[in-house]
Amino acid sequence: MMDLLLENQNIIRVSIFITVLFVMALWEIKLPRKSLTQPKWYRWLNNMSLVVVNGLLLPIALPFLAVSTAIVAQEKHIGLFNLINMNAVLTGVISLILLDVIIYWQHRVFHKVPLLWRLHRVHHTDQDIDVTTGSRFHFIEIWLSMLVKMIMILTFGISPIAVLLFEILLNASAMFNHSNIQISSNIDNKLRKIIVTPDMHRVHHSIYRNETDSNYGFCLSVWDRWFNSYISQPKDGHQSMKIGIDLFRHLKEQSLIKMLTQPFRKQ
Numbered sequence: 001m002m003d004l005l006l007e008n009q010n011i012i013r014v015s016i017f018i019t020v021l022f023v024m025a026l027w028e029i030k031l032p033r034k035s036l037t038q039p040k041w042y043r044w045l046n047n048m049s050l051v052v053v054n055g056l057l058l059p060i061a062l063p064f065l066a067v068s069t070a071i072v073a074q075e076k077h078i079g080l081f082n083l084i085n086m087n088a089v090l091t092g093v094i095s096l097i098l099l100d101v102i103i104y105w106q107h108r109v110f111h112k113v114p115l116l117w118r119l120h121r122v123h124h125t126d127q128d129i130d131v132t133t134g135s136r137f138h139f140i141e142i143w144l145s146m147l148v149k150m151i152m153i154l155t156f157g158i159s160p161i162a163v164l165l166f167e168i169l170l171n172a173s174a175m176f177n178h179s180n181i182q183i184s185s186n187i188d189n190k191l192r193k194i195i196v197t198p199d200m201h202r203v204h205h206s207i208y209r210n211e212t213d214s215n216y217g218f219c220l221s222v223w224d225r226w227f228n229s230y231i232s233q234p235k236d237g238h239q240s241m242k243i244g245i246d247l248f249r250h251l252k253e254q255s256l257i258k259m260l261t262q263p264f265r266k267q
Ligand SMILES: [Zn+2]
Pocket: 107, 111, 120, 124, 204
Protein backbone atom coordinates (compact mmCIF):
# COMPACT_ATOMS: atom_id res chain seq x y z
CA MET A 1 0.00 0.00 0.00
CA MET A 2 2.76 2.43 1.06
CA ASP A 3 4.86 1.45 -1.97
CA LEU A 4 1.88 2.02 -4.26
CA LEU A 5 1.39 5.50 -2.79
CA LEU A 6 5.06 6.38 -3.19
CA GLU A 7 5.27 4.98 -6.73
CA ASN A 8 2.29 7.08 -7.81
CA GLN A 9 3.17 10.17 -5.78
CA ASN A 10 3.28 12.56 -8.72
CA ILE A 11 -0.17 11.55 -9.99
CA ILE A 12 -1.54 11.81 -6.43
CA ARG A 13 0.03 15.26 -5.88
CA VAL A 14 -1.22 16.68 -9.19
CA SER A 15 -4.73 15.20 -8.76
CA ILE A 16 -5.11 16.66 -5.25
CA PHE A 17 -3.71 20.02 -6.43
CA ILE A 18 -6.21 20.21 -9.32
CA THR A 19 -9.13 19.05 -7.13
CA VAL A 20 -8.45 21.61 -4.36
CA LEU A 21 -7.84 24.33 -6.97
CA PHE A 22 -11.14 23.51 -8.68
CA VAL A 23 -13.19 23.38 -5.44
CA MET A 24 -11.70 26.63 -4.08
CA ALA A 25 -12.08 28.40 -7.44
CA LEU A 26 -15.78 27.47 -7.57
CA TRP A 27 -16.25 28.54 -3.94
CA GLU A 28 -14.55 31.87 -4.75
CA ILE A 29 -17.01 32.46 -7.59
CA LYS A 30 -20.07 31.42 -5.55
CA LEU A 31 -19.17 33.05 -2.22
CA PRO A 32 -16.28 35.51 -2.53
CA ARG A 33 -15.00 37.21 0.63
CA LYS A 34 -13.57 40.33 -0.98
CA SER A 35 -13.79 42.06 -4.35
CA LEU A 36 -10.66 41.79 -6.51
CA THR A 37 -8.68 44.85 -7.62
CA GLN A 38 -6.85 43.45 -10.66
CA PRO A 39 -8.12 41.38 -13.61
CA LYS A 40 -8.51 37.85 -12.34
CA TRP A 41 -7.64 36.11 -15.62
CA TYR A 42 -4.31 37.99 -15.80
CA ARG A 43 -3.29 37.07 -12.24
CA TRP A 44 -4.40 33.47 -12.72
CA LEU A 45 -2.50 33.14 -16.00
CA ASN A 46 0.72 34.46 -14.50
CA ASN A 47 0.44 32.82 -11.05
CA MET A 48 -0.29 29.46 -12.68
CA SER A 49 2.56 29.94 -15.17
CA LEU A 50 4.86 30.46 -12.19
CA VAL A 51 3.61 27.16 -10.70
CA VAL A 52 4.48 25.37 -13.97
CA VAL A 53 7.95 27.00 -14.15
CA ASN A 54 8.61 26.07 -10.50
CA GLY A 55 7.49 22.49 -11.12
CA LEU A 56 9.86 22.20 -14.09
CA LEU A 57 12.84 23.84 -12.39
CA LEU A 58 12.70 22.00 -9.03
CA PRO A 59 13.73 18.52 -10.22
CA ILE A 60 16.46 20.06 -12.41
CA ALA A 61 18.00 21.99 -9.51
CA LEU A 62 17.44 19.29 -6.92
CA PRO A 63 17.09 15.91 -8.65
CA PHE A 64 16.96 14.27 -5.24
CA LEU A 65 13.77 15.53 -3.58
CA ALA A 66 12.27 15.15 -0.10
CA VAL A 67 10.61 11.73 -0.47
CA SER A 68 13.75 10.21 -2.05
CA THR A 69 15.81 11.65 0.81
CA ALA A 70 13.45 9.98 3.32
CA ILE A 71 13.72 6.62 1.49
CA VAL A 72 17.55 6.74 1.63
CA ALA A 73 17.48 7.86 5.30
CA GLN A 74 15.25 4.88 6.11
CA GLU A 75 17.43 2.38 4.22
CA LYS A 76 20.66 3.67 5.74
CA HIS A 77 19.20 4.23 9.25
CA ILE A 78 19.90 7.94 9.28
CA GLY A 79 18.01 10.23 11.69
CA LEU A 80 16.44 9.86 15.14
CA PHE A 81 13.24 7.95 14.26
CA ASN A 82 15.21 5.47 12.12
CA LEU A 83 17.45 4.66 15.11
CA ILE A 84 14.85 4.18 17.85
CA ASN A 85 12.01 1.70 17.99
CA MET A 86 8.82 3.72 18.12
CA ASN A 87 5.29 3.20 16.84
CA ALA A 88 5.12 4.22 13.16
CA VAL A 89 1.82 6.13 13.51
CA LEU A 90 3.13 8.08 16.50
CA THR A 91 6.40 9.01 14.73
CA GLY A 92 4.31 9.95 11.68
CA VAL A 93 2.15 12.36 13.70
CA ILE A 94 5.19 13.83 15.49
CA SER A 95 6.91 14.25 12.10
CA LEU A 96 3.95 16.19 10.63
CA ILE A 97 3.89 18.51 13.66
CA LEU A 98 7.68 18.98 13.53
CA LEU A 99 7.63 19.85 9.83
CA ASP A 100 4.76 22.29 10.37
CA VAL A 101 6.53 24.19 13.16
CA ILE A 102 9.73 24.35 11.09
CA ILE A 103 7.81 25.80 8.13
CA TYR A 104 6.35 28.39 10.53
CA TRP A 105 9.85 29.46 11.66
CA GLN A 106 11.23 29.32 8.14
CA HIS A 107 8.45 31.69 7.07
CA ARG A 108 9.33 34.09 9.95
CA VAL A 109 13.01 34.04 8.96
CA PHE A 110 12.07 34.82 5.33
CA HIS A 111 10.32 37.96 6.63
CA LYS A 112 13.21 39.08 8.84
CA VAL A 113 16.35 38.49 6.71
CA PRO A 114 16.47 41.16 3.95
CA LEU A 115 17.93 38.88 1.26
CA LEU A 116 15.34 36.18 1.94
CA TRP A 117 12.55 38.78 2.07
CA ARG A 118 13.48 39.77 -1.49
CA LEU A 119 12.57 36.23 -2.55
CA HIS A 120 9.50 35.87 -0.34
CA ARG A 121 8.02 39.25 -1.26
CA VAL A 122 7.21 37.80 -4.73
CA HIS A 123 4.46 36.00 -2.81
CA HIS A 124 3.42 39.21 -1.03
CA THR A 125 3.32 41.47 -4.10
CA ASP A 126 0.15 39.79 -5.31
CA GLN A 127 -2.38 42.66 -5.20
CA ASP A 128 -5.28 40.33 -4.52
CA ILE A 129 -5.33 37.17 -2.52
CA ASP A 130 -7.01 34.04 -3.83
CA VAL A 131 -6.35 30.32 -4.25
CA THR A 132 -3.54 30.95 -6.78
CA THR A 133 -1.63 33.16 -4.32
CA GLY A 134 -1.10 30.00 -2.26
CA SER A 135 1.22 28.60 -4.93
CA ARG A 136 2.88 31.87 -5.95
CA PHE A 137 6.48 31.55 -4.74
CA HIS A 138 9.82 32.35 -6.34
CA PHE A 139 11.64 29.18 -7.41
CA ILE A 140 14.69 29.97 -5.25
CA GLU A 141 12.46 30.15 -2.16
CA ILE A 142 11.08 26.72 -3.11
CA TRP A 143 14.62 25.32 -3.47
CA LEU A 144 15.66 26.72 -0.07
CA SER A 145 12.49 25.39 1.51
CA MET A 146 13.26 21.94 0.04
CA LEU A 147 16.78 22.04 1.53
CA VAL A 148 15.36 22.89 4.98
CA LYS A 149 12.95 19.96 4.67
CA MET A 150 15.79 17.60 3.67
CA ILE A 151 17.82 18.63 6.73
CA MET A 152 14.77 17.91 8.91
CA ILE A 153 14.28 14.50 7.24
CA LEU A 154 17.92 13.52 7.77
CA THR A 155 17.98 14.80 11.37
CA PHE A 156 14.75 13.18 12.54
CA GLY A 157 14.56 10.25 10.13
CA ILE A 158 11.10 11.24 8.90
CA SER A 159 9.46 8.41 6.94
CA PRO A 160 8.79 8.76 3.18
CA ILE A 161 5.04 8.44 3.68
CA ALA A 162 5.02 11.20 6.35
CA VAL A 163 6.98 13.46 3.98
CA LEU A 164 4.56 12.80 1.13
CA LEU A 165 1.56 13.39 3.42
CA PHE A 166 3.06 16.63 4.72
CA GLU A 167 3.83 17.98 1.24
CA ILE A 168 0.27 17.26 0.09
CA LEU A 169 -1.18 18.72 3.31
CA LEU A 170 0.97 21.86 3.11
CA ASN A 171 0.05 22.46 -0.52
CA ALA A 172 -3.68 21.89 0.07
CA SER A 173 -3.79 24.04 3.20
CA ALA A 174 -1.88 26.86 1.47
CA MET A 175 -4.49 26.86 -1.32
CA PHE A 176 -7.32 26.73 1.23
CA ASN A 177 -6.03 29.50 3.52
CA HIS A 178 -5.19 31.86 0.63
CA SER A 179 -8.55 31.46 -1.04
CA ASN A 180 -10.97 34.35 -1.30
CA ILE A 181 -13.87 32.45 0.22
CA GLN A 182 -16.55 33.35 2.67
CA ILE A 183 -16.88 31.23 5.79
CA SER A 184 -19.27 32.30 8.57
CA SER A 185 -17.46 33.85 11.53
CA ASN A 186 -18.93 31.20 13.79
CA ILE A 187 -17.36 28.34 11.78
CA ASP A 188 -14.17 30.36 11.24
CA ASN A 189 -13.75 30.84 15.00
CA LYS A 190 -14.11 27.11 15.62
CA LEU A 191 -11.82 26.12 12.73
CA ARG A 192 -9.03 28.54 13.59
CA LYS A 193 -8.64 27.00 17.04
CA ILE A 194 -6.85 24.19 15.16
CA ILE A 195 -6.08 25.19 11.57
CA VAL A 196 -5.20 28.40 9.73
CA THR A 197 -8.36 29.74 8.06
CA PRO A 198 -8.56 32.12 5.06
CA ASP A 199 -9.66 35.00 7.33
CA MET A 200 -6.71 34.36 9.65
CA HIS A 201 -4.14 34.18 6.85
CA ARG A 202 -5.52 37.18 4.93
CA VAL A 203 -4.20 39.40 7.74
CA HIS A 204 -0.69 38.23 6.71
CA HIS A 205 -1.24 39.78 3.25
CA SER A 206 -2.19 43.22 4.57
CA ILE A 207 -0.36 46.34 3.38
CA TYR A 208 0.45 47.21 7.02
CA ARG A 209 3.83 45.79 7.97
CA ASN A 210 2.80 44.77 11.52
CA GLU A 211 -0.03 42.71 10.00
CA THR A 212 2.23 41.28 7.26
CA ASP A 213 4.61 40.20 10.03
CA SER A 214 1.91 38.15 11.76
CA ASN A 215 -0.02 34.89 11.22
CA TYR A 216 2.88 33.00 9.63
CA GLY A 217 1.38 29.54 10.10
CA PHE A 218 0.34 27.36 7.17
CA CYS A 219 -1.43 24.32 8.66
CA LEU A 220 -1.76 24.49 12.45
CA SER A 221 -2.82 27.82 13.93
CA VAL A 222 -1.27 27.15 17.34
CA TRP A 223 2.27 28.34 16.46
CA ASP A 224 1.21 31.98 15.97
CA ARG A 225 -0.52 31.97 19.36
CA TRP A 226 2.36 30.25 21.14
CA PHE A 227 5.11 32.31 19.53
CA ASN A 228 3.33 35.65 19.84
CA SER A 229 2.67 36.47 16.21
CA TYR A 230 -1.11 36.20 16.16
CA ILE A 231 -3.41 39.01 14.98
CA SER A 232 -7.04 37.88 14.88
CA GLN A 233 -8.53 40.39 12.37
CA PRO A 234 -7.18 43.05 9.98
CA LYS A 235 -7.37 46.64 11.28
CA ASP A 236 -9.38 47.84 8.26
CA GLY A 237 -11.69 44.81 8.08
CA HIS A 238 -11.62 42.10 5.42
CA GLN A 239 -13.66 44.06 2.86
CA SER A 240 -11.67 47.31 2.98
CA MET A 241 -8.18 46.06 3.79
CA LYS A 242 -5.53 46.69 1.15
CA ILE A 243 -3.63 43.59 -0.01
CA GLY A 244 0.06 43.47 -0.94
CA ILE A 245 3.09 45.55 0.00
CA ASP A 246 4.11 49.08 -0.99
CA LEU A 247 6.42 47.90 -3.77
CA PHE A 248 5.69 46.53 -7.25
CA ARG A 249 2.03 47.48 -7.26
CA HIS A 250 1.64 48.05 -11.00
CA LEU A 251 -0.30 45.44 -12.98
CA LYS A 252 2.72 44.78 -15.23
CA GLU A 253 4.62 43.61 -12.13
CA GLN A 254 2.29 40.61 -12.04
CA SER A 255 3.68 39.11 -15.25
CA LEU A 256 5.66 35.87 -15.03
CA ILE A 257 8.96 37.47 -16.12
CA LYS A 258 8.57 40.37 -13.67
CA MET A 259 7.89 37.96 -10.82
CA LEU A 260 10.95 35.85 -11.70
CA THR A 261 13.26 38.88 -11.92
CA GLN A 262 11.71 40.83 -9.00
CA PRO A 263 14.21 39.71 -6.30
CA PHE A 264 17.12 40.96 -8.43
CA ARG A 265 15.67 44.36 -9.28
CA LYS A 266 15.94 47.68 -7.47
CA GLN A 267 12.94 48.54 -5.33
ZN1 LIG B 1 4.86 35.76 4.26
